[in-house]
Amino acid sequence: MDNSGQLFPKLPLAEWIEAFVDFLTTYFSALFDTVSTVIEFVTENFVLLMELAPPIVLIILIALLAWWAVNWKLGLFALIGLGLINNLGYWPELVETISLVVISVLISMIIGIPIGIWMSQKGSVQAIITPILDFMQTMPAFVYLIPAVVFFSLGMVPGVVATIIFSMPPTVRLTNLGIRQVDQELIEASNAFGSSTGQRLTKVQIPLAMSTIMAGINQTIMLSLSMVVIASMVGAPGLGTVVYRAVTQVAIGPGFEGGLSLVILAMLLDRITQGANKN
Amino acid sequence: MSTIKVDKLTKIFGRRPKQAVKYLEENKSKDEILELTGMTVGVNQASFEVQDGEVFVIMGLSGSGKSTLVRMLNRLIEPTSGDVWLGDENITEMNKEQLRDMRRKKMSMVFQNFALLPHKTIQKNAEYGLEIQGIDKEERAKKASEALELVGLGGYMDKYPSELSGGMQQRVGLARALANDPEILLMDEAFSALDPLIRKDMQDELMDLQQSVHKTIIFITHDLNEALRIGDRIALMKDGSIVQVGTAEEILMEPANDYVERFVEDVDLAKVLTAGHVMKRAESISVDRGANVALRLMKDSGVSTIYVVDKKKKLLGYVTADEAAKAAKEDKGLSEVLISDIPTVQTDTLLADAFEPMADDKAPLSVVDEDGRLVGIVVRGSVIGALAGNDDVLNGNGGVGING
Numbered sequence: 178m179d180n181s182g183q184l185f186p187k188l189p190l191a192e193w194i195e196a197f198v199d200f201l202t203t204y205f206s207a208l209f210d211t212v213s214t215v216i217e218f219v220t221e222n223f224v225l226l227m228e229l230a231p232p233i234v235l236i237i238l239i240a241l242l243a244w245w246a247v248n249w250k251l252g253l254f255a256l257i258g259l260g261l262i263n264n265l266g267y268w269p270e271l272v273e274t275i276s277l278v279v280i281s282v283l284i285s286m287i288i289g290i291p292i293g294i295w296m297s298q299k300g301s302v303q304a305i306i307t308p309i310l311d312f313m314q315t316m317p318a319f320v321y322l323i324p325a326v327v328f329f330s331l332g333m334v335p336g337v338v339a340t341i342i343f344s345m346p347p348t349v350r351l352t353n354l355g356i357r358q359v360d361q362e363l364i365e366a367s368n369a370f371g372s373s374t375g376q377r378l379t380k381v382q383i384p385l386a387m388s389t390i391m392a393g394i395n396q397t398i399m400l401s402l403s404m405v406v407i408a409s410m411v412g413a414p415g416l417g418t419v420v421y422r423a424v425t426q427v428a429i430g431p432g433f434e435g436g437l438s439l440v441i442l443a444m445l446l447d448r449i450t451q452g453a454n455k456n
Numbered sequence: 457m458s459t460i461k462v463d464k465l466t467k468i469f470g471r472r473p474k475q476a477v478k479y480l481e482e483n484k485s486k487d488e489i490l491e492l493t494g495m496t497v498g499v500n501q502a503s504f505e506v507q508d509g510e511v512f513v514i515m516g517l518s519g520s521g522k523s524t525l526v527r528m529l530n531r532l533i534e535p536t537s538g539d540v541w542l543g544d545e546n547i548t549e550m551n552k553e554q555l556r557d558m559r560r561k562k563m564s565m566v567f568q569n570f571a572l573l574p575h576k577t578i579q580k581n582a583e584y585g586l587e588i589q590g591i592d593k594e595e596r597a598k599k600a601s602e603a604l605e606l607v608g609l610g611g612y613m614d615k616y617p618s619e620l621s622g623g624m625q626q627r628v629g630l631a632r633a634l635a636n637d638p639e640i641l642l643m644d645e646a647f648s649a650l651d652p653l654i655r656k657d658m659q660d661e662l663m664d665l666q667q668s669v670h671k672t673i674i675f676i677t678h679d680l681n682e683a684l685r686i687g688d689r690i691a692l693m694k695d696g697s698i699v700q701v702g703t704a705e706e707i708l709m710e711p712a713n714d715y716v717e718r719f720v721e722d723v724d725l726a727k728v729l730t731a732g733h734v735m736k737r738a739e740s741i742s743v744d745r746g747a748n749v750a751l752r753l754m755k756d757s758g759v760s761t762i763y764v765v766d767k768k769k770k771l772l773g774y775v776t777a778d779e780a781a782k783a784a785k786e787d788k789g790l791s792e793v794l795i796s797d798i799p800t801v802q803t804d805t806l807l808a809d810a811f812e813p814m815a816d817d818k819a820p821l822s823v824v825d826e827d828g829r830l831v832g833i834v835v836r837g838s839v840i841g842a843l844a845g846n847d848d849v850l851n852g853n854g855g856v857g858i859n860g
């Protein structure tokens with residue numbers, strides 16, 4: 178870009194970021210390798226585990242879960258929907274996508290819920306973390322692919338990492354919000370009876386914030402599903418790959434099939450988690 | 457057991473409370489300080505003592521600082537300055553651990569909107585304080601059910617708070633506080649959220665309960681009638697300061713200033729004062745004495761009615777001067793002429809409840825104790841005087857107290 182006409186020269190922001198990333202890759206490669214190994218190990222085994230059972234068994238199990246968590250209608254929907262995906266020949270991709278989503282969401286919860294709790298306890302922490310969450314959510318999701326690839330190369334792992342960054346904020350936010358929304362008088366009562374911070378959290382604040390926290394997890398699941406196609410661009414396997422390949426080849430038929438499979442999965446996950454929240 | 461001593465307790469809400477404290481010491485008012493510094497005076501140098509087993513009421517209009525004051529006692533709100541002594545321990549200087557221990561064992565609180573945990577059963581709610589202390593399951597279940605029995609909720613243990621009426625929920629709140637067996641109960645507008653009839657029941661029940669548990673109770677209310685009904689002593693607050701501390705009668709009859717006077721002027725004295733407050737000594741005579749003696753006594757003391765009692769001072773009735781004169785002439789005994797079918801009241805009967813018996817009979821109303829012994833009479837003049845706010849007619853001790 179030509180900056181000669183400008184009063185101030187262009188800030189070398191891009192260079193700084195690159196230098197920073199270089200610094201991280203040089204000095205923290207051991208850390209990234211470990212993270213990478215762990216995520217890879219977990220996802221691979223999760224996929225293997227799911228592939229252990231024949232599709233029909235898994236379909237029935239999921240249908241039963243949907244029935245138990247919500248109602249028989251959703252159970253029937255699961256039976257038909259998943260049966261259709263299997264029939265179209267996308268069962269292996271479905272399993273990979275479920276693995277990607279489940280692992281990303283679990284890690285988001287493991288990191289996000291404690292951060293949300295921490296935010297709820299201290300105004301200063303909330304003040305620092307809120308803008309970071311805003312940043313994480315508004316930055317176009319594609320941008321996360323770059324550092325994810327730099328640190329974790331290609332495959333499932335960078336997909337999981339990018340998905341986590343993009344989809345974790347609602348869990349953090351709603352955990353914080355849920356805890357802060359607990360009636361002030363209840364907090365006072367808990368303190369007045371001599372609760373420690375931990376007792377107040379586990380006996381009063383978290384149980385009462387539970388449905389809000391669950392709503393956050395539900396949003397995280399939905400966001401991580403929306404990342405599936407983007408994650409496939411860095412080599413994360415699954416239904417996203419089906420769609421992405423169809424886009425690059427302008428193959429409308431397979432594109433529709435892949436998209437429909439994703440929609441079925443999204444509806445199922447959404448209704449099941451919402452149903453579990455109500456119980 | 458120990459008394460509570462509050463010494464110059466002050467709370468300023470704002471960023472630089474030191475400055476505001478200085479203004480307070482210069483006797484600047486809450487409004488002036490708000491204007492000068494933008495800070496709110498919550499409580500201004502409150503000092504008072506509460507004795508063991510006393511029901512101490514803190515009363516004032518909304519915003520006068522009652523909640524802030526009571527929350528500084530267990531440090532739900534940190535005082536800006538001043539001390540709270542519990543026996544020889546200074547609560548304001550306790551560290552976190554000591555404070556937690558004090559809250560667990562010595563001071564429990566009951567809240568305006570009950571503050572029950574909606575996700576726990578009544579039983580589990582009542583156990584909360586014990587659970588926090590790490591007391592084992594069996595013992596806390598036992599203590600909590602005892603406390604629930606005490607407040608009359610034995611049969612509701614497995615219900616959830618939302619299934620109970622307001623009055624019942626507050627009983628759970630009370631049971632939860634009592635289950636810890638604390639020395640002190642802090643009750644912040646505990647009955648204010650209840651409708652008036654239930655509120656009155658709860659007041660009565662609290663007083664009954666207090667007869668058996670003997671806690672030191674610090675009770676907050678904005679309702680003067682509630683304060684008068686349940687308080688052994690009352691502290692009146694205005695703009696963060698305590699303007700008067702005294703018994704109900706002291707507050708009513710000797711208001712410390714115009715503010716208190718205005719506060720109490722609407723009180724229905726008939727519902728506060730009792731027969732014990734206004735009764736006088738009765739001229740009485742034993743039934744085995746003659747009519748002539750009775751006549752003589754009446755003449756000497758200038759009354760027209762004399763009360764006849766038996767050997768044990770039990771009231772039998774009265775004799776008027778006319779009747780006594782007739783009896784003396786006809787040589788009859790007092791027992792033959794006395795009027796025995798007369799209305800009586802007790803020392804703790806409210807004046808409001810004494811009007812009707814008083815109207816039934818022209819003679820002064822006789823006041824008897826539980827065994828029917830004559831303790832005094834109530835004449836119309838003193839009742840009217842007392843209701844008009846004339847405290848000369850009142851007895852210092854007020855009989856047995858003024859709770860209805």
Ligand SMILES: Nc1ncnc2c1ncn2[C@@H]1O[C@H](COP(=O)(O)OP(=O)(O)O)[C@@H](O)[C@H]1O
Pocket residue numbers: 469496497498516517518519520521522523524525
């Ligand atoms: N957390 C707070 N921050 C600022 N001002 C407060 C706070 N709590 C109470 N106040 C102010 O302190 C004063 C006393 O309040 P409070 O103790 O709640 O009164 P009461 O219980 O008698 O209604 C009021 O002027 C109120 O606005």
Ligand SMILES: [Mg+2]
Pocket residue numbers: 522523524645
């Ligand atoms: Mg209040």
